[in-house]
Amino acid sequence: MPDWLVEEGIGETRAILLDGDTVIAAKCRWHGELHAGQHVSAKLATKRGTRGTGLLEDGREILLDKLPGDASEGSTIACVIIRAAMTERGRYKLPAARPVEAMQNPAPDVFSSAKVVHRFPAGSWEEIWEAASSGQIEFDGGSILLCVTPAMTLIDIDGDLPPRELALRAVPAIAAALRQFDLGGSIGIDFPTLEAKADRKAIDTALDEALDDWPHERTAMNGFGFVQLIARLEGPSLLHRFATSRTGMVARMAIRRAERVEGAGTTLLTIHPALKAKLKPEWIAELERRTGRWVRIETDPGLAIERAAAQIVAHD
Structure with missing residues (x-):
């Protein structure tokens, strides 16, 4: 069975899901950041319906939602961070949190449950880091290019194979990148245009199989080859950190x-x-x-x- 390993670095903590010599998934947290799953106490600064803002003891501001009706400004609320802060081009998104009692089925925190090791196996973190730095992954017959935008993470497919074959060969590389780069939020995949409905259906089926154990929602491929995925966003992906x-x-x-x-x-x-x-x-x-x-x-x-x-x- 694959095992999560944690390496407590200087300035950041890293986690990889290792299956033999293959890194299936990777994550990192920078020291000092608020992170998903972290419990904090916040003084309710503003409230508008079920949403508001809170202030932590150190003066940092967070966004709050699912506030109870009887919560009043000035009161202290025990909260759980659900999304870390996000830096985007031209704007900064505050960390988001919810009251503890509003949390249902929280996602497990791999950083808390994983085995802490002195060092990852040689080359394992480096390989993922280099790929995220370049924003490109090669596969047999082509490559995928990944780009972070304020609206979504975009994945483009490049290669000289016939469109159906190129699209099918790209699916495993896309599925690997989603996990290895810790991608979440809105993700757009621009496949080659496939005119035949049967060809588009084949790609949809291949995506279903490749992403069966990756929680998400998605659209079917449209006539222009575009597919959109929506997944839980807990903080900056490796790609996002390189971009910002x-x-x-x-x-x-x-x-x-x-x-x-x-x-x-x-x-x-x-x-x-x-x-x-x-x-x-x-x-x-x-x-x-x-x-x-x-x-x-x-x-x-x-x-x-x-x-x-x-x-x-x-x-x-």
């Missing part, structure tokens, strides 16, 4: 690479200059504590921002 805070994702991976190198001496971490301000002092201090080595940071403008390099060098 690429330097944040890259900085955390740079720290991870520095933590994984082994040997005696000093850890030399070489990064693009744009990353230097993203490496928080507390991250560096924690890195030194965990590894028992001093850390030296050097910048190289010729280095791609995603290609931070870590090595062990002799003490100065």
Whole structure:
């Protein structure tokens, strides 16, 4: 049976669902963020019917819904976060929460139930991270391209095969990407245009089979090859994080690479200059504590921002 594993990193906590050597699903949480399933107490600041806003003890604001009729402004409500904050182009969406008593059948929190490991198997997180960074997955005969927009995550299919065959071959890659990138919300898939109704039905059937255990709703393929999926949205997907805070994702991976190198001496971490301000002092201090080595940071403008390099060098 596949097992969820958790790696408690510096600046983020990562989770993967591993089946042998294959990563079936992946998630990450950045430290300090409110996350789905988290219990908080909020002072009800505003109320309009069953909706309102609340203030946490640290001053952060959250959105509230399914408020009871007798809830009054100024009262304190025990809540559960149902969606983390989302940064989108030109706007910021506050975390969303509901009163504890309004929660029914909450989704299990894999970060709490998974086995915590010192390190994931070599290459497992890196493979998913690289794919999410590029927004592209290759399959036999073509590729899928993924793009985050404020309205939805879009998946395009590219290749030179006949349209029906290309669409069918793309379905397993799409099903894998949905889980591996922790996608949710509204997702649009632009398949090649299939004029024959039987061909469109074949793709619908293939999607039903591939997504049988992935909770969602979807439309049937229309005449232009478009399918829309709707799934539970609990927070930023890996794709969304790369789209809205690429330097944040890259900085955390740079720290991870520095933590994984082994040997005696000093850890030399070489990064693009744009990353230097993203490496928080507390991250560096924690890195030194965990590894028992001093850390030296050097910048190289010729280095791609995603290609931070870590090595062990002799003490100065």
